[in-house]
Amino acid sequence: MTLLPSISFPSPSVLRIVATLLIASCAHSSWAAGPKDLKNSVWPTRPLRILVGFPGGSTPDMAARTLAEPLSRALGQPVIVENKPGASGNIAADQVAKATDDHTLGVVINGNLTSAKLLYPKLPYDPAKDFALVSLLTTAPLVLVAPAAEPGGAEFFNAARQGGSQWNYGSVGNGSVAHLGMELLKSRVPGLTPVHVPFAGNPQVVTAMLGGQIQMALIPPGVAMPHVRSGKLKAIGLAGGRSSLVPEVPPLADAGVTNVNLEVWTALIGPASLSKAAQARLAQEVPRIIRDADTRQKLFNQGWQAVGTSPDGLNSRVKDEAAILGGIIQSRGIKIE
Incomplete structure (x- = not known):
């Protein structure tokens, strides 16, 4: 008769220790591949559109096109700039607000986020509720x-x-x-x-x-x-x-003309429906791209100072400037039907 070798199983206490170590290892791997490794996210799954509410050759258009190429490389998908001029950029902003495809963004100027609601009683979008803010891209003096x-x-x-x-x-x-x-x-x-x-x-x-x-x-x-x-x-x-x-x-x-301090700026936004994965990925990539030395120089040559903020940074700028522009609108009695 051939005797089978005896098998010695670990004690329950040893198994518990091994299981704990495996769980900790998996948790660490999951964390390490989380927000810092967003390039492995499934988003984007197709080309992105950046809507610009002004004609080709305008300053917002130039900023959008400067961003588009490096953003395409970072995301691994084409990034297409589409011009939708009209109503001081509000037509394009409204299309961004109503987008539900998770692949539509917009480059807007100050007014679309700060003064439009004060000026247009029938504005079809709410700047405070209908957008996911991504980054303040550029600023320039007037x-x-x-x-x-x-x-x-x-x-x-x-x-x-x-x-x-x-x-x-x-x-x-x-x-x-x-x-x-x-x-x-x-x-x-x-x-x-x-x-x-x-x-x-x-x-x-x-x-x-x-x-x-x-x-x-x-x-x-x-x-x-x-x-x-x-x-x-x-x-x-x-x-x-x-x-x-x-x-x-x-x-x-x-x-001899004092107390006239305004500048124009551009920002990248998405619709409020933009997925959390998309928002996080853009918040990671866009400021990095805008602050890159090559991008900064290109923007400077176009007449822009590169900024590249977090979403919170853009939100702060919007609130501060809304107060300034709101004062001008009220003091001059400006209304747009």
């Missing part, structure tokens, strides 16, 4: 520009007063930061009364100025300065302090 033949400094404002309501100023739309900024400027310069003419985007504002239809506008440096440096437009001053983006342009305070 440059007051005029036709090249106009005088500079304080003399410009004397000429503007003499022009009265025969002078027009342009902006990217009713309720835009450029519009509100000009109304703030008018409140700071007695006798300044140019009439507002809205356009679809900053390129159209510049075209109108070059064609003599408007005499002044607040526009970002990325659009303004090529025309200023070529001698086609004149930079009167910055709505704020000096900026490394345009060191040659003095602040408006040098021309």
Whole structure:
């Protein structure tokens, strides 16, 4: 008869120790592969769309397209920028708010998140409830520009007063930061009364100025300065302090106009329905991309300061600026039907 070797089983106490170690090991592996390894997430599963509420070549469009390529590499999916201009960006913002495909995002400007609800009684979206905030992407000062033949400094404002309501100023739309900024400027310069003419985007504002239809506008440096440096437009001053983006342009305070401090910015948002996995992945990747040296330089060349905040950082900026713009809207009695 062949005898089977005896088998010795571990005691119950030893088994409990082994089981505890295995559970701890699995928990550690799960944690390590959690938020810090979001690249293994199944999202995104198809190409992403970034909707921009302004025409191609506008400053928000340039910021979105600068983000799109590196974001595509990081996510492993194509990122397509789609222009949906109109209503100061609110048409595109509304489409983002109502998106349910988990693959639609938006690059918006200040007004879409800060002042739109105050200006538009029938706004079809609620900025405070309908968006998942991702990141503040870029900021830029606003440059007051005029036709090249106009005088500079304080003399410009004397000429503007003499022009009265025969002078027009342009902006990217009713309720835009450029519009509100000009109304703030008018409140700071007695006798300044140019009439507002809205356009679809900053390129159209510049075209109108070059064609003599408007005499002044607040526009970002990325659009303004090529025309200023070529001698086609004149930079009167910055709505704020000096900026490394345009060191040659003095602040408006040098021309005697104080307390006009506004800048334009862009932000990446998604709909409130955006999945937690998508929000977390974007919150990880987007600030890293925006702060990358190569991206920062590209944005700087376009006239933007790269920022790249967390969702909380963007939320703080929205709240602070909503208070400022709300004051302008109330004090000037601005309403948009």
